[in-house]
Amino acid sequence: MRSRDGNRTFSLRLCSVILFNSLALNASEFLISYSYTVKDAILHNESLLISKAMQKCSGVQQNSIILNNDGNKDLKQIISKNNEEFINYIHKLGLHIEHNEKTTNYQQASSTTLILKTTCFKVDFNDNFARIAPLK
Amino acid sequence: MKYSLILVALLGFSACAATEPATTEVKQVAPEPTNITVVCPTGSCDKAPEIQKVEVIKPMVPEVQKVEVIKPIELAEKQKTEDDVLEADHNLIIAVVGQGVAPMNTSSPAQAYALAKRAAVADAYRLIAEKVKGVRVDGQDLIQNMMVKRSTVRTSVKAMVRNANIVETTFKEGLCEVEMEIVLSHSDFAQ
Numbered sequence: 207m208r209s210r211d212g213n214r215t216f217s218l219r220l221c222s223v224i225l226f227n228s229l230a231l232n233a234s235e236f237l238i239s240y241s242y243t244v245k246d247a248i249l250h251n252e253s254l255l256i257s258k259a260m261q262k263c264s265g266v267q268q269n270s271i272i273l274n275n276d277g278n279k280d281l282k283q284i285i286s287k288n289n290e291e292f293i294n295y296i297h298k299l300g301l302h303i304e305h306n307e308k309t310t311n312y313q314q315a316s317s318t319t320l321i322l323k324t325t326c327f328k329v330d331f332n333d334n335f336a337r338i339a340p341l342k
Numbered sequence: 343m344k345y346s347l348i349l350v351a352l353l354g355f356s357a358c359a360a361t362e363p364a365t366t367e368v369k370q371v372a373p374e375p376t377n378i379t380v381v382c383p384t385g386s387c388d389k390a391p392e393i394q395k396v397e398v399i400k401p402m403v404p405e406v407q408k409v410e411v412i413k414p415i416e417l418a419e420k421q422k423t424e425d426d427v428l429e430a431d432h433n434l435i436i437a438v439v440g441q442g443v444a445p446m447n448t449s450s451p452a453q454a455y456a457l458a459k460r461a462a463v464a465d466a467y468r469l470i471a472e473k474v475k476g477v478r479v480d481g482q483d484l485i486q487n488m489m490v491k492r493s494t495v496r497t498s499v500k501a502m503v504r505n506a507n508i509v510e511t512t513f514k515e516g517l518c519e520v521e522m523e524i525v526l527s528h529s530d531f532a533q
Binding site: 242 | 441442443444445457458460461463464465467468471472492493494495496497498499500501502503504505506
């Protein structure tokens with residue numbers, strides 16, 4: 207049975223559904239891992255792996271970072287444009303350190319690896335910026 | 343004619359010999375001023391014995407610096423009091439300086455700086471982990487015929503560091519130094 211004020215409630219409901227759907231479509235979850243190795247004080251390899259999550263992640267959003275975005279929805283491109291800023295942010299989040307040093311007959315060789323274990327990040331894409339926050 | 347030439351040559355030679363200095367001054371470093379008397383060993387010298395002048399140069403004696411002598415027991419007590427202890431009402435700041443080197447095959451100075459800085463940051467993180475969590479050390483010596491054949495020391499660090507801040511970065515002659523500090527509070531370790 208229709209209400210007396212016509213289709214007002216129906217249209218409101220429809221608008222809210224469209225709004226929430228659009229927000230949900232703009233936010234997505236990504237899995238990001240990062241690591242680099244330093245051997246004898248020289249950087250050897252560095253890898254930043256980004257992949258879209260195929261399962262829904264659980265957790266609460268932690269400290270977020272806002273990266274400039276020109277309407278782009280490709281996270282890899284956004285991060286590559288703001289590489290230094292994002293790497294500094296990852297360092298702040300916390301990295302695992304694995305250091306091994308071997309001294310044989312007073313000759314030393316060392317290797318240090320810094321690792322961000324694969325972490326789920328929630329990314330909100332907007333017109334001018336993208337907000338990235340880890341889920342924990 | 344021949345004899346006159348020989349005579350002229352001899353006269354010239356003797357004149358050259360006469361121009362050489364008869365006495366020489368000898369510089370020696372001696373602790374005290376002394377006069378050295380030269381006496382002919384055979385006693386057949388025609389001239390009277392000459393007294394050689396010896397210039398005495400005082401040796402440079404460095405000023406003695408005052409050294410504070412601390413007894414071992416006092417030193418141990420001093421170290422005991424200076425050890426950093428994390429207390430509930432005080433934050434603890436740990437500062438380290440990490441060093442990194444740029445690789446040889448870099449395409450530009452900017453790339454060399456970026457790579458060296460990354461290596462220095464990793465070193466600084468490692469130093470913080472060593473200070474906060476500690477180092478595992480394993481050693482092995484192989485001795486054959488009472489001689490050390492091989493000596494091996496392995497150290498390893500495993501930790502997780504977050505919220506470390508870079509205070510200062512310097513890059514000089516291919517070496518990058520990153521000063522990093524971390525603020526530790528009691529609540530970070532509360533169970």
